[in-house]
Amino acid sequence: MPKDHGIGASPKRREDVRFLTGAGNYTDDINVHGQAYVYFLRSDMAHGKINNIDTAAAADMPGVVRIFTGADFEGVGGLPCGWQITDKNGDPMKEPAHPVLAQGKVRHVGDPICAVVADSLEQARDAAEAIELDIEELPAVVDMPRALQADSPLVHDDLSDNLCYDWQFGTDTETTDKAFADAAHVTTLELVNNRLVANPMEPRVAVGDYNRANDESTLYTTSQNPHVIRLLMGAFVLGIPEHKLRVVAPDVGGGFGTKIFHYAEEAFCTFASRQINRAVKWTASRSEAFMSDAHGRDHVTKIELALDADNNFTAVRTNTYANMGAYLSTFASCTPTWLHGTLMAGNYRTPAVQVNVKAVFTNTVPVDAYRGAGRPEATYSLERLIDKAARELGADPIKLRRQNFITSFPYATPVAVEYDTGDYVATMDKMEEMIDVAGFPARRAESESKGMLRGLGINCFIEACGIAPSNLVGQLGARAGLYDAATVRVNATGSISVMVGAHSHGQGHETVFPQVVAEMLGIDESMIDIVHGDTSKIPFGMGTYGSRSLAVCGSAMVRATEKIINKAKKIAGHLLEASEADIELKDGQFSVAGTDKSVAWGDVTLAAYVPHNYPLEDIEPGLEETAFYDPANFTYPAGAYACEVEVDPETGKVTIAKFVSADDFGNVINPMIVEGQVHGGIAQGIGQALLENCSYDENGQLLSASYMDYAMPRADDLPQMSNYQVDHSCQTPCTHNPLGVKGCGEAGAIGSPPTVVNAVLDALNSGGHNVAHIDMPVSPSRVWAAING
Missing domain, CATH: 3.90.1170.50 (Aldehyde oxidase/xanthine dehydrogenase, a/b hammerhead)
Structure with missing residues (x-):
């Protein structure tokens, strides 16, 4: 029977009361x-x-x-x-x-x-x-290769050229080149990760x-x-x-x-x-947002995969142009490097991985992190490449991936990260079950009987969340720490204010964070209030991004709550005339182990602020604790996604018939909120794959500066809810944070673009149209052009 409170339950979001009744304070x-x-x-x-x-x-x-x-x-x-x-x-x-x-x-x-x-x-x-x-x-420069030519206009006159940096990481060139020279097969793909505008509801x-x-x-x-x-x-x-x-x-x-x-x-x-x-x-007006909010993505990439005679991956090599726009936005520089290059190994045992990124200044709006931030770009490149390799080799794309999965953990990749846990076989098994791979030929035949082309696309991915630890990212160039902080303040009557450094702007922190604290203390969640978003009330915090809220700030909150419990046990021990070591806390009651002597949570919290009955030299009054938490490693959520599409060969229109996702988020605190986060991410990924594109002309004029010219996904662009399935039952808990969580906020946006594009290409090739690649957005005009040569 599902839980109705605490960790693992799905209570309704408490913040929605004010949002849905117009009482929000924006x-x-x-x-x-x-x-x-x-x-x-x-x-x-x-x-x-x-x-x-x-x-x-x-x-x-x-x-x-x-x-x-x-x-x-x-x-x-x-x-x-x-x-x-x-x-x-x-x-x-x-x-x-x-x-x-x-x-x-x-x-x-x-x-x-x-x-x-x-x-x-x-x-x-x-x-x-x-x-x-x-x-x-x-003269303006928009095209990145053109911007690096010697005669290009300079965006900044005090620079010698428009190159921000030429970054290379991973396996050395000699080893990588040898792997390609010795390969039985090499697949090469050139692709564009299209520029996006975030377009949140509130400008x-x-x-x-x-x-x-x-x-x-x-x-x-x-x-x-x-x-x-x-x-x-x-x-x-x-x-x-x-x-x-x-x-x-x-x-x-x-x-x-x-x-x-x-x-x-x-x-x-x-x-x-x-x-x-x-x-x-x-x-901001909406038109201002289009030309002043930082844009996302905008990579042009050439990626290569080397395989041996048994179809084992031996090397991956990428060369990317990453658009910085006219200025460096706050975290623009790390998105195509440390947030992108470190994920180029994906879920696979690939001995050699080399990543080169040229960051380029152009006369366009600055580009920075957008949902997923580097990980979607890496996943899209790698997963499109693997699908193309499977088609060239005549191999099953699922079996090719399975053959090359990492299966033993911890696993150190050639791009300097160590995955602590995972089970990519389990998520693939679950994905195959959900999409019903065995029944796909019959569904394809049914579509073809109606004159439609049907395709099945799959994708496996891993991401890095909760960027850390601070000493490592400091060595990599971060100019701020990546810890987080929380203060737990227990009031005299037992109610609690939790001040957190993470900021909630749709993630449901006001619902989820109390579930954790309530479970630890055995009290009702309604007694706990979450305070965020005000620097005068919170000691410090690094904000919300990179699916870090629970893994980093939530861990700080756990550490602060543990301090509260330890001090409360001292007070309870004094009230019960027992040793602190013998005090147990369960269901909001402090009891002496092996006896029926107990005292309630509220009595202990009152005693903390009315200290008439305990020695001040041993216990100081009050019950408030602060903790800072600096993770030892990233967390590594992973997933396997599948999508079925129908393509109308007469018009090029793509309809998503079904979409399934099997994710490993480690331990799940609130399944309902996780499902909502994944749904939202998938919707954004579908938007990138099929519709969205921020476009400039050669003179640097923004051609897609309004909703008249920038196609946002609408409800009828997404699959019906009955054909939209999210699963997170494959759980391998994170080993280095106290909650065992990995993060879920970006997964949908990472896993969906290559899944959709792979499905469209599978449909076209099933209809006899030999199409190796179509750049996103895979719009009707682009699909129609590919079909018609």
């Missing part, structure tokens, strides 16, 4: 008395030299408080990058300045030039239209509020990462001491990675508020 709901509004005048050209900005007429317009340009930020720091990459020659990456407002040049469509602060948004917008700009348009918002009385600044922002925003903005951009800077991220409507980063608008609102001694608010 950043745009926050209005400070007397606030002004800002409108950013953004560049409409991709590359240009700023000769003059004339704001005189605009400054005299009604309601205008002040107009800011790049000149106002001279002496103010630029937006920093949080990870330094060292290239294959041992040289540090190039880090051009990223000013809050453009200085000297504009470098992409959407680059902010001026900021008009006025009494109303309408007045600010009207004044912006009166600003006279003299900008000399320069970004920033409200800067300066209090002159105490010289304190508050920033309200739509962020996954309030403490990191405080650190980066305070220390590196504006020079505000941390004790004078508060960052609050209230309810946030989705992020998908794009709200991890520190953005110019946050720094501007905080800076401007201090300058005019008045709160300043900015809310």
Whole structure:
């Protein structure tokens, strides 16, 4: 019988009460008395030299408080990058300045030039239209190989070229080349991992509020990462001491990675508020989001697989161009390197793996982490390559994968990570059962009888979550620690406030975290409140990304709760006149082992704050503990996915008939929330595979800057719920965190794109169309063109 509370149960999400009744408190709901509004005048050209900005007429317009340009930020720091990459020659990456407002040049469509602060948004917008700009348009570069040519326009004039870094990792070149020279078969594939726009429900918002009385600044922002925003903005951009800077991220409507980063608008609102001694608010329009939110993916890759005569994998070699855009966003540099290259071994015993990445500056919006961040790119390249190899060899794609699976753990890969646990055979078995591989020929025949082509695509993947440990990532160039923290504060009446460094923006932390603490203490979950998203209430935290919340912050919460239990046992032992070592805690009762003597949780917590009956020299009053947790390793969720599609050969339209996922997330705290996370990720992956594409023309103009031109997945693009099955019964617990969890937030977005594309190509080839590859999005026009040669 399913549990109704604690670890393993699926209680309804408590936060949904306020979300579904319109009682949420989002950043745009926050209005400070007397606030002004800002409108950013953004560049409409991709590359240009700023000769003059004339704001005189605009400054005299009604309601205008002040107009800011790049000149106002001279002496103010630029937006920093949080990870330094060292290239294959041992040289540090190039880090051009990223000013809050453009200085000297504009470098992409959407680059902010001026900021008009006025009494109303309408007045600010009207004044912006009166600003006279003299900008000399320069040639733009969008194509990455072109950007690296000697005669290419320079995105940054102070650099010698547009190469940010040339990074190489894994097996040495001599060994890798020999593996390919000795191979019985080599499969080569060139592919594009298409650029995406995250498009969360809630656009970004920033409200800067300066209090002159105490010289304190508050920033309200739509962020996954309030403490990191405080650190980066305070220390590196504006020079505000941390004790004078508060960052609050209230309810946030989705992020998908794009709200991890520190953005110019946050720094501007905080800076401007201090300058005019008045709160300043900015809310992005959806069109602004398309040209100011960090984009995702955008890799161009050549990948090769070497196999011996028995079809064993002997080497993988990849060469990738990774687009950085016009500036380095906060974690842009590590996404195509340490978050991508370290996963190129996948689930397979491949003795040699070599990864080369050239990161390139172009006149486009900066690119950074998007759901999965590097792991989807690695998985897509590898799993498309394996499917192509199977077709060239005439091998069953499932059997080829099974033959090369890692089956013994722990397993150290050639790309410097060690998988602690896993069972890839079990997830593959479960996937085959769910998709009913044996029944597929009959379903294909039925589709063909209707004039449709049917394909089955599969994919196996592994990802690395809970990036750690800090001493390792520090050696790899991370400029921040990757631990997390939690404070458990027990009140006198027994209720609990848990302050966590992880931020919830859709993951259900307010429901899941209490399940863990309640199980440990044996009390009702309703007694536990989760506090997050406010740097003034939480000691520190590294935010939410990379499926780290439970594995890292949840582990800190467990450690803090263990400290609470240890101290509470001391108090209970004194109340029961027994040794602390003899005290047991079960179902909210402290008892003396082997006796019927007990005292309730509430009595012990009251005694902690009314210490009339215990010696202060042994036990200090109060019941509050803080713990920091720095993981010893990544966690390694893994899965096997399958998809069946029908393709209409007359139109090229692809319909997903069925999708199944078998995941190993280690221990599962709340199955309902895990299922929802996987569903959401799969929907995003299907969007990338079939629909979404952020496109620029040769002059750097963004062609897909609205929902008129950027195709988001809708309900009818996804399989019906009856044909959409999620399983997480294959569980190999993580060995190095106290909960045994691995993380589930990104799996669906990692596993689904290659699964869908493999299915489409299987359908086309079953119909006699010899198609080796179609780049994402596999749109009807691309499918139709492939069918018709």
